[in-house]
Amino acid sequence: MTTELKGPAGTVNEMADSLMAGPSFETKMERISEHEMLLNMGPQHPSTHGVLRVVLKLDGEVVTGAVPDLGYLHRGVEKLAENRTYPQFIILTDRDDYLCAMLNNWAYCLTVEKLMKVEIPQRAEYLRVIAGELNRIASHLLFIGTFGIDIGAFTPFLYAFGREREMILDLFEQLCGARITYNYVRIGGVSNDLPEGWVEKAKKFVAHMKTCLKEYDNLLSYNPIFMDRTKGIGVLSREKAIAYGVTGPNLRASGVNLDLRKSAPYGVYAKFDFETSVRQNGDCWDRYMVRRDEIEQCCRIVEQALDGLPAGEILGKVPKANLRPPAGEAYGQLEGARGWLGVYLVSDGGLSPYRLHIRAPSYINLATLQEILVGWKVADVIAILGSIDIVLGEVDR
């Protein structure tokens, strides 16, 4: 039995054709010559990491033009903020970059605290660092796994994603009851104190994580095929990275040593001894290795934070109900797993923000795609797209 799918504008193929060859892409893509074809990659594609759509102009397998098309996951989070009270909005920041929700919570709370000039207890600051760095490890682990899948290696995914990341999620589950959307960082502190035995488990995990990195190196990082697929591919030059406003691991892979935790320490980061991971070439392999090295550094920070954890309160003096920050504006930012995660907040002295804007690092990093994709093959498109490490929840918001 066969099925004919008919829509209001004709068959599915006709609709797709009219979409693909419509004036918008036609003008963006200049002209399609006889030996070229348009390939619609996404929004339903296993390697676009969500619902990104990239329209590629191909000459054989070589990309001669690329137009990213965003907005398939737009939920209007910034507009929703205007109808929520300040504490209510924290749960929506979880849904922005769902792979490092802790840092999103933190970035938002940081901004509100800046606006309200609240003092945060030291213990809460340490807990934020521990949770944030563990979440950064989890995010980079997912990157290592999915990047492996993009290159065609399935096994590292189940090592990084199915084993180590799962342990972090278990730790988080014990910490705040949730595995993905934590709502852990609150305005003025954090929601829960550490449960009994948590510190020992976290220390065990960090020790375990360090041994695992060797395993990833053997399996993936220094695999000849993997290096062949990623070295020298999709080079993002230092100048171009700065011009596009790229931040985070992608920027550091291009040789710019810029990490907010080091250059403008927020919270208690000034107390920790760690290094920023920098690579010089700006290709896919460097973007991968920066994240791999960063896991090591995160482990160092978590170890130090666990050792130096002070006793005391976990929540500052913040009104439980009717939270009304003074009228004014504030911009807070921190080093997210994907770059500078900034929140711009305007308050009119009311119960909910007057305007809220999120500087999503993925969105800005994604803009480089249309330039660095050109000239590479379809297989490299996947590698480059994977190495930029975007989260569509954050891109579209």
Added chain:
Amino acid sequence: MVQGPWAVTGPWAPNQTPEGLRRRYVRSILVLGVLLGGLLGLSVLIGEPSVLFGKAFAFLTAQAARHGVPAWALTAVSLVVPCSIVLGLIQVLPIFMVWWEMKIAAHIQVRLGPMQVGKWHGVLQTIADGIKLLLKEDIVPTGADRIIHFLAPIVVVAPAYICFAPIPFGMGGLAAVQMDVGLLFVLGISGLTVIGLLMAGWSSNNKYSVLGGLRAAAQMVSYEIPRLIALLPVVMWGGTLSLGGLMDAQQGLWRGVLPRWFIFYPVVGQISFLIFLISSIAETNRTPFDIAEAESELTSGFHTEYSGMKWAMFFLAEYAYMFLAAALGAVLFFGGGWAPWPALNFIPSFVWFFAKTFFIVFLFIWIRWSYPRLRVDRLMEFCWKFLLPWSLVNVALAGFLILMRQ
């Protein structure tokens, strides 16, 4: 405190402690030992299938002579029955191989794989999957070339089955058809599959499929050449193209220790086997050479638009080819049905054949789940600039060795 699945994951879990691990290993070895021992005992009881078949045929001939059955009927039976047995075998084997791959892949990836269907380690999982595929809707995309879309899976699967005709499953001519040019036949027929892949890619009315089909064509046509040339030294040593003959050429021991398998021929044998293995993986479109399917790039390439049993045909063909490549490897390099040492001759030859074949299948699976995928142009470079020159050098080396021995 929240009770997560903590007890079974981290390095602190009870089944990860040294005592726990030792207990698990001892138990697994015991279970495996009993299972394998039982199977071995059964096969020893059965004995050589060629002898059994010979007896059965002699009995049939006697009965036919007594009852006056015409001779052509006997000939027909002697043709149809072995072919049907081999055909059945090839259709049943993937059921086991898929389960085996699932389990091996799972254990490589620190997980368990199917554990539910069939009670014991998910043994019936593939059968459940097969039933599911049979019941699935067959979707033909709008704008597809219906006739070619329908024919493509058949064109892929038919040569995969035909190829098994001359494969000797054991000693004493245990093959569906005895053929003097068996090796040539297998390599020639298996080259036909690429037409089916191209048809599938072209007829699907999907750009990814077209790319996949074109990649498959380029890849399979290229890798056939080093594969064939890598087998030339074997033919030169064996002096025949018959698979049974090549198998028998590996009989005996060197200095009473090392079996005279072709893989043990100095340098040339190992290079031959490596090139053969690499090009066979490429021929079967498996990672690291699965650029034609490339799930993450081309969303499964040429079979993107196939569903249900038509898709299962491609799947079957892949496993049939994997088994074929492994069987060829076992027959040509590991002595096929010959036991490594005469002391082990009490184990029937078909057990040796299957053991060696599944060892090579295991190599395939191991490689698949360990390596990333090559890029298209690098894949072709690897074939033309590396494998092909070395396979030619290898032929020259083999000739030199033969010259030295004369």
